[in-house]
Amino acid sequence: TSVASKQDGYEDFLAEIIADACVSIMPTKRTFNVDHVRTCKILGAGVLSTTSLQGMVFRRTVESDITSVRDTKIAVFSCPFDIGTTETKGTVLINNADELKNFSMDEEKLIENQVKALADAGITCVVSGGKVGDMMMHFANKFNIMVVRLMSKWDLRRLCRSISATALPNLTVPSAEETGFCSIVQLEEVGDTTVVVFRQEREETAMSTIIIRGSTDNIMDDIERAIDDGVNSVKIVTRDQRCLPGAGATEIELAKQLMDYGEQTAGMEQYAIKKFAEAFEVFPKILAENTGLKANEVLANMYNAHQDKISGINAGINLESDNCEVMDVVERQIFDLYLTKFWGIKFAVNAATTVLVVDQIIMAKQAGGPKPRQGGADPDDE
Numbered sequence: 509t510s511v512a513s514k515q516d517g518y519e520d521f522l523a524e525i526i527a528d529a530c531v532s533i534m535p536t537k538r539t540f541n542v543d544h545v546r547t548c549k550i551l552g553a554g555v556l557s558t559t560s561l562q563g564m565v566f567r568r569t570v571e572s573d574i575t576s577v578r579d580t581k582i583a584v585f586s587c588p589f590d591i592g593t594t595e596t597k598g599t600v601l602i603n604n605a606d607e608l609k610n611f612s613m614d615e616e617k618l619i620e621n622q623v624k625a626l627a628d629a630g631i632t633c634v635v636s637g638g639k640v641g642d643m644m645m646h647f648a649n650k651f652n653i654m655v656v657r658l659m660s661k662w663d664l665r666r667l668c669r670s671i672s673a674t675a676l677p678n679l680t681v682p683s684a685e686e687t688g689f690c691s692i693v694q695l696e697e698v699g700d701t702t703v704v705v706f707r708q709e710r711e712e713t714a715m716s717t718i719i720i721r722g723s724t725d726n727i728m729d730d731i732e733r734a735i736d737d738g739v740n741s742v743k744i745v746t747r748d749q750r751c752l753p754g755a756g757a758t759e760i761e762l763a764k765q766l767m768d769y770g771e772q773t774a775g776m777e778q779y780a781i782k783k784f785a786e787a788f789e790v791f792p793k794i795l796a797e798n799t800g801l802k803a804n805e806v807l808a809n810m811y812n813a814h815q816d817k818i819s820g821i822n823a824g825i826n827l828e829s830d831n832c833e834v835m836d837v838v839e840r841q842i843f844d845l846y847l848t849k850f851w852g853i854k855f856a857v858n859a860a861t862t863v864l865v866v867d868q869i870i871m872a873k874q875a876g877g878p879k880p881r882q883g884g885a886d887p888d889d890e
Contacts, residue, residue: 510741510845514734515727518555522731526738529560529716540746545739546666546717549728552699557721558731563707564670565717566656566663569695570704571640574654576694580632583682584668586675588638589655591619619643625681627651633693637664637675654693656704670706670715741845750846753837755824756792758849760810763788795825796832805832 511526512519526545533544548565623644626634633654640657648655658664668675673688691709695702698719718735722728752758766785770778789807796806806825813823813834824837837843 510737511734514730514737515555518731518734521556522558522734522738525558525560525718526735526742529718530739530742532560532562533713533716534746540743542736542739542743543666544669544715545735546715547720547732547735548703548717549720549722549725549732550698550701550703551722551725551728552701553721553723555720555722555727555731558719560716560718561705561707562709562713562716563690563705564663564667564715565706565719566658566704567701568657568704569702570654571657572645572653572655573649574652576692577632577654578692580654580690580693581630582633582635582671582673582688582690582693583626583631583686584635584637584664584671584673584675584688585679586637586661586664586677587679588640589634589636589644589657589679590639590641591615591643616643620647622679623647623651623653627653629681629687631682631687633690635664635667637661656693666715667706670708670713672714741848744845744847748845748847751843752846752849753822753824754842754844755827755835755837756795756810757822757824757837758844759788759791760807760814760823761821764811764814792825795827799825799827801825801827801832809834 511522515522529545530540534540546564548567550567619641624647631653633656634648635656635658637658640655645655658667664675667673668688671688671690674682674686676682676686690706692705692707694705694707696705697703699721720728720731720735722731763785766781766788770781770785773781792806792810793803796803809832810823810825813820819836822836822838823834824842826833826835829835
């Protein structure tokens with residue numbers, strides 16, 4: 509239900525995509541992190557063209573002439589991929605053309621040695637968090653090193669987590685522990701959008717990405733929210749696998765049993781219990797109104813179905829019917845998570861009881877300043 513509530517009709521397809529993305533990164537020794545499932549929205553095609561892959565996808569292009577590498581070692585730098593500058597200003601006095609030529613050659617030699625050291629260490633891809641210099645780019649192409657530029661530090665951190673690398677603050681040769689590994693890094697075109705794909709082909713990876721396709725931005729936003737809710741549902745299932753009947757069946761059964769308990773309670777407390785039971789009717793009412801059904805008729809049919817304590821306890825709203833019908837939600841496999849309902853009811857009750865125990869109301873007062881004039885404005889003042 510968390511996925512179907514955003515874009516009706518795509519819940520089965522999206523559930524399979526979400527399950528594949530989550531299972532591929534499911535850890536065995538630590539808790540599941542929802543931040544490890546990323547989304548990338550690309551306009552075009554339809555929702556059924558949405559795919560998932562193990563790795564990361566960035567809506568950028570590569571800086572170098574090399575557009576594809578396989579089984580690559582990756583060096584990640586949080587600094588610009590360019591020659592370093594001094595902290596203080598320096599003055600170089602050049603007297604003739606030979607000194608100018610030697611100065612340029614020394615600078616080129618320094619850059620070439622830096623890039624060559626990376627190539628000798630087996631680095632075939634460099635990811636930089638800053639600008640890329642032209643001279644660095646020239647020698648990177650010479651030594652067949654792919655250069656990718658990522659401006660977001662959060663993307664840089666997620667990429668480091670995906671490829672098991674360490675972002676270095678200086679242009680130094682990374683050690684074996686600081687070097688990342690990726691099966692395929694290549695430039696691809698999805699629709700008319702150019703993306704850089706870091707794809708992992710090993711069994712256990714740290715990150716997965718769902719590429720969302722859609723004809724409009726609003727549809728893709730809805731699909732993104734549905735995927736976010738689905739991934740959070742997976743996280744909850746890893747903590748507690750219990751589920752409850754959905755489509756308003758649980759709320760109506762709770763309201764019915766609370767009503768019966770209120771009838772058996774003496775004194776003024778029975779009114780509070782009955783009102784608390786009526787509060788649970790809000791859930792099926794909202795479901796019915798959003799579908800265009802008559803809320804009162806739906807509630808009457810659901811209460812009538814729940815009178816049977818054996819087969820009617822799982823009766824919920826049939827939102828696909830034009831009439832106010834009920835159905836067995838367990839047979840239709842419509843479930844809600846237990847922890848979601850438990851904490852939702854708990855927080856709502858705590859909020860209501862907090863409001864009830866407040867015996868004073870603090871009124872907002874006007875801020876300080878001159879008091880307004882009494883009476884209306886004089887038109888002669890204009």
